[in-house]
Amino acid sequence: MMNKQCIKLLAGSLLCSIPAFAEGGANAPSELSDPVALVLLVVIGGLLLAIAVLGNAVMGAMDIFREKMKKDAGKTLLVIGIVVTTLMSSSAFAQTSATAPAAANPYFSHLSQTSFYILVSVIVLELAVVISLLFLLRFLVGIQRKRKPAKAVVPGKPKVSWMEKLNNTKTVDAASEENEDMGHNFDGIRELNNPTPPWWKWGFAFTICFGIVYFWRTEISHSAPNQLEELAAAEAKAAESKAEYLKKAANKIDENNVTLLTDAGDITAGQKMFISNCAPCHGPQGQGVVGPNLTDDYWLHGGKINEVFKTIKYGVADKGMKSWQEDFSPKQLAQLASFIKSIHGSNPPNGKEPQGQKE
CATH class of the missing domain: 1.10.760.10 (Cytochrome c-like domain)
Structure with a gap:
């Protein structure tokens, strides 16, 4: 209920702050029909929805981790102070932008400069609220970056090289080879369970996708030339280049390189x-x-x-x-x-x- 009321309050204040709604005159259709105004309003609506979802998540997190908030009261107050400061600065920015002198917008045809700045200020304010809610939610659920502890080095364990990591392979000792043996033995060469490298699998999948797209474009939709058509085009271009070269080379004939013409x-x-x-x-x-x-x-x-x-x-x-x-x-x-x-x-x-x- 509280989130719905907040959304209604923000939407009402937004509509009242735009001159096209506040005046209620003949200017409303002209400004609202501007594509820029429609895009900005859609962005504002999407951010309002995000604020509502994040608000519900924050309320649930506050109920679940109430005890943790009591223990870390100092940190919580600091976070709340940061959020409040951010909201106050965003509100001040919106008010400053809203008091800008009304003038014809030099970049858009119908949307006035005042309405444009108000819509942009509301978007900035909503972005600040979203960022603050994300920061608060991150703190509440305890997702904090911690330095990963160094892995303990096991004595006798072979070191994995970067090539083995790339190929997703592993070096095993003589005792472990028995577990990885696939049962195939030829001339003393045994097959171990070393799967195909991931890069090879992804490359194979890419070639299949490329082949499907290539076949569709060249043989079905004919939106691109196939190999025979490319060869014909290349041969035609080469013939044109040859003719142009011969046309220019004809004037380079002298008594030293002239040949008998039989055409x-x-x-x-x-x-x-x-x-x-x-x-x-x-x-x-x-x-x-x-x-x-x-x-x-x-x-x-x-x-x-x-x-x-x-x-x-x-x-x-x-x-x-x-x-x-x-x-x-x-x-x-x-x-x-x-x-x-x-x-x-x-x-x-x-x-x-x-x-x-x-x-």
Whole structure:
């Protein structure tokens, strides 16, 4: 009955202290509809319930340990003094906060600053009461921290290492092995009753739980990719990275690392560049006009792929051939040189007489 009356008294004082209830005007719906006010009121209600439960526990403990309280009257008075001081300081804090000037709360839309401070002060007061009741209950039931007495060392008892404690195993002497023997003997090796370590059991249980969650996410709910989907995504990402690398690496081709291109797309691209830029001097089929025939076995400046690439890139100024390195990229120069190598031995009509050295 006393706890119910206390709760009613606290609730009534709380409702009367909030301006939205005290005025009873049109402001009540606006402040109580604010989410912050509702959360604070729920916290206050929960703390009131905790105070009621702890109050009942304290009353029961006082009845049970009345004799102990009489013996430790000095300590009890000290605890009661601490509780009273805490409650008085909390009440003073609540009154100080309640007298703060009413102003618009800069952080919340509907809840005024006065109402907010009052609700927070009530929560602080209730927390102080809860802590005080817990401290008092702890004292009443005699739960006091005591230093554990040191364990007596038994002579002849083996010392347990931290590894044995971790694995929950134990070292036994020859006499105790008989009690731990499981009856399994193979080639002089006996099985003792040493159970599986706890960390292994918990790890095994964790893997089972992980497998269930993984199967649910990947195969049932499809909220996460499975291993095959992850592999496909990784391969696609790797292909994109490779293509980007090759795109950048194409401009790093020179006469030292150029290779013969055999892809049909590269040969076709080289043919288009040859007809547009090289045909006036070498003919559309490479048969030679002003320049030499590019389809026979004779070369003026070398017929290897790197030599052809170098001739196209730097030109031959004394024979009227310009340098094409400003007109074409290294990739295009490689395509053009590869096309020239592809028409070797085609024997076009009206081919120019051989020039240079045979290769």
